[in-house]
Amino acid sequence: MEKIPLVTVEGVCLTYHEPTAETKAIDHLSFHIGRGEFVSIVGPSGCGKTSILSMLAGLMAPSEGSIRIRSTKRPGYMLQHDHLLDWRTIEGNIMLALEVKHIATEENCAYALRLLDTYGLSEFRYHYPRQLSGGMRQKVALIRTLAASPELLLLDEPFSALDYQTRLRIADEIHTILRAEGKTAVLVTHDIAEAISMSDRVLVFSNRPATLKTEHRILLSCNDATPLERRNSPEFKDYFDMIWKELDSYET
Amino acid sequence: MKHKPNHDISKEHAAYLKSIRKREVFISAMRYLILLALIGLWEVFAATGILDPFIFSSPSRIVSTLVRLYSNGELFGHIGITLFETVVGFLLGTTLGTLVAIILWWSKTLCRIFDPYLVVLNALPKIALGPILIVWFGAGVESIIVMALLISLVVTVMSVLAGFQEITGEKQLLMRTLGASKLQIFSMVVFPASLPTIMSALKISVGMSWVGVIVGEYLVSEAGLGYLIVYGGQVFKLDLVMTSIVVLCVLAALMYYAVAFLEKKLTLRRSHA
Numbered sequence: 001m002e003k004i005p006l007v008t009v010e011g012v013c014l015t016y017h018e019p020t021a022e023t024k025a026i027d028h029l030s031f032h033i034g035r036g037e038f039v040s041i042v043g044p045s046g047c048g049k050t051s052i053l054s055m056l057a058g059l060m061a062p063s064e065g066s067i068r069i070r071s072t073k074r075p076g077y078m079l080q081h082d083h084l085l086d087w088r089t090i091e092g093n094i095m096l097a098l099e100v101k102h103i104a105t106e107e108n109c110a111y112a113l114r115l116l117d118t119y120g121l122s123e124f125r126y127h128y129p130r131q132l133s134g135g136m137r138q139k140v141a142l143i144r145t146l147a148a149s150p151e152l153l154l155l156d157e158p159f160s161a162l163d164y165q166t167r168l169r170i171a172d173e174i175h176t177i178l179r180a181e182g183k184t185a186v187l188v189t190h191d192i193a194e195a196i197s198m199s200d201r202v203l204v205f206s207n208r209p210a211t212l213k214t215e216h217r218i219l220l221s222c223n224d225a226t227p228l229e230r231r232n233s234p235e236f237k238d239y240f241d242m243i244w245k246e247l248d249s250y251e252t
Numbered sequence: 253m254k255h256k257p258n259h260d261i262s263k264e265h266a267a268y269l270k271s272i273r274k275r276e277v278f279i280s281a282m283r284y285l286i287l288l289a290l291i292g293l294w295e296v297f298a299a300t301g302i303l304d305p306f307i308f309s310s311p312s313r314i315v316s317t318l319v320r321l322y323s324n325g326e327l328f329g330h331i332g333i334t335l336f337e338t339v340v341g342f343l344l345g346t347t348l349g350t351l352v353a354i355i356l357w358w359s360k361t362l363c364r365i366f367d368p369y370l371v372v373l374n375a376l377p378k379i380a381l382g383p384i385l386i387v388w389f390g391a392g393v394e395s396i397i398v399m400a401l402l403i404s405l406v407v408t409v410m411s412v413l414a415g416f417q418e419i420t421g422e423k424q425l426l427m428r429t430l431g432a433s434k435l436q437i438f439s440m441v442v443f444p445a446s447l448p449t450i451m452s453a454l455k456i457s458v459g460m461s462w463v464g465v466i467v468g469e470y471l472v473s474e475a476g477l478g479y480l481i482v483y484g485g486q487v488f489k490l491d492l493v494m495t496s497i498v499v500l501c502v503l504a505a506l507m508y509y510a511v512a513f514l515e516k517k518l519t520l521r522r523s524h525a
Contacts, residue, residue, distance in 0.1 A: 077429035100432045
C-alpha cells in the first residue's frame with residue numbers, strides 16, 4: 001500500500017455557517033486511502049463523518065486544506081436508503097448514472113446488465129423496485145453506482161436501514177462484489193462490528209470538531225474471508241473492545 | 253399486489269371474499285336506489301302538488317325541457333360554448349400554473365420573493381375581479397376564460413409547487429452525486445416523482461375551472477349553461493334552471509372522470525406490482 005494513494009486528504013477543515021452560529025465540523029483532518037483498500041470511518045454521532053464523504057464526493061468544498069482523488073471517474077455514492085425511482089424498472093434504475101452522464105453506450109449498458117446478471121438479479125430486470133425486498137433493492141443501488149465504473153465508492157451507512165439479518169447478508173454480498181470488482185471503498189458507519197468485519201483499516205474520528213483520533217489496521221487470522229466469517233476470528237473482539245473504549249471516552 | 257387466482261382457497265377465505273363482494277353490491281345498489289328515490293319522490297311530490305312545480309320544477313318537466321332544447325338545436329350550442337370555455341381555461345390554468353410552479357421550484361429566492369403575493373392571490377376571491385376582467389377583456393368569451401384561468405391558476409401553482417417541494421433532498425443528493433444538472437434532477441426525478449400530486453392538483457383545478465366559467469357566464473354571457481341558469485332565474489323559468497344544472501352535473505362529472513382516467517393511465521406503471 002506504499003504506492004501513490006488514490007485519495008489524499010490533507011489538513012482539511014470545514015466550518016458550517018448558520019444565522020445563529022458558526023460550527024467547526026472538521027479540524028485539520030488528514031488521511032489517505034490506497035487503491036483497492038476498504039476503509040471505514042467510525043466516530044461519535046454528529047462528528048462530521050457524512051461531511052467528509054460529501055467533500056470526497058465533490059458536493060462540498062473544504063473551508064481549508066485539500067482533497068485529492070487520483071481518478072478520472074466521479075466517486076460512486078451509496079446512501080442509507082436506496083432511493084430507487086419507483087417509476088423505472090430495475091434496468092431503468094441501474095442505467096440512471098449512464099443517462100445522467102450521457103454515456104449510455106451499448107458497451108456501458110451491457111456492462112451494467114452483466115453486473116445485474118453476475119450478482120443474481122437478472123431475473124428482476126423488468127421488475128419495479130417495489131417488487132423487491134430491502135436487501136435486493138440495496139444491491140440494485142450498488143449496481144446502479146457501479147454501472148458508471150467508479151474507482152472509489154463512498155458508502156454512507158448503506159446497511160443501517162435494513163433489518164439485522166439482511167444487513168449481515170447484504171454486507172457480505174456487497175463486500176464480495178466490491179472485492180471482485182477491485183474497488184476502493186470508504187464506509188461511514190456507527191456500527192463498530194460492521195467496520196471491523198468489512199475493512200482493511202478503521203479510522204476513529206473524535207468528537208466535533210472531528211479530527212483523526214486513531215487508526216487501526218485490521219489484521220485478522222482469516223483476513224481474506226467474508227465479513228461474516230471475519231466476525232468469528234479470535235482477534236475480532238480485541239479490535240472491537242479497543243475501538244469501543246476509544247469511542248466511549250467521547251460519550252459523556 | 254395482485255394475487256394469482258388460487259383454486260384451493262379455504263372455506264374461511266371463500267366466506268371472506270363473498271362478504272367483500274356482498275358489500276360492494278350493496279354499496280352500488282344503494283347509490284342507484286338513492287338517486288331513483290330522489291327522482292321518484294320529486295316527481296310524485298310535484299305531481300300531487302306537495303311541491304309547486306313552478307318553483308321546484310320536476311323530473312318530467314326537466315326531461316321535456318331537455319327534449320325541447322335538443323329539438324330546437326340550442327342544447328349543444330350552449331353545452332359547446334361552456335365546455336369550450338372550461339377546457340381552454342383549465343388547460344391554460346394548469347399549464348401556466350405548472351410552469352410558474354417549476355420556476356418557483358427552480359429558484360428558492362424567487363419563491364420567497366413571491367410567496368406573500370401567492371398567499372394574497374390565493375386568499376382573494378377571484379370573482380371580485382369580474383368587473384375588471386369585463387373592462388379589460390370585453391363582455392365575451394375572453395373574460396370568461398380568463399376568469400376560469402385565474403381561479404384554477406393559483407390553486408395549481410400552490411399544490412404543484414408543494415408537490416415538487418415534497419420530493420426529498422436525498423433523492424436530489426443522489427442525483428448530484430451522479431453529476432446531474434439541475435435540469436436533469438428536475439426532469440428525471442422531481443417531475444416524475446411529483447406526477448401523482450400534479451394529477452390530483454388537476455382534479456381540483458377541473459372543478460375550479462367550472463366555477464370560473466359559470467361565474468363568468470353569470471356576469472357577461474349571451475350563451476352557455478351559466479347564461480341559461482341566470483336567464484332562467486330572471487324570467488322565472490325554473491325548468492330551464494334545473495335542466496341546465498342537471499346537464500352541468502353530467503358534464504362536470506364526465507370531465508372529472510376524464511382527468512381521473514388520465515391519472516390512472518399515467519400512474520399505472522408505478523402501481524403495477
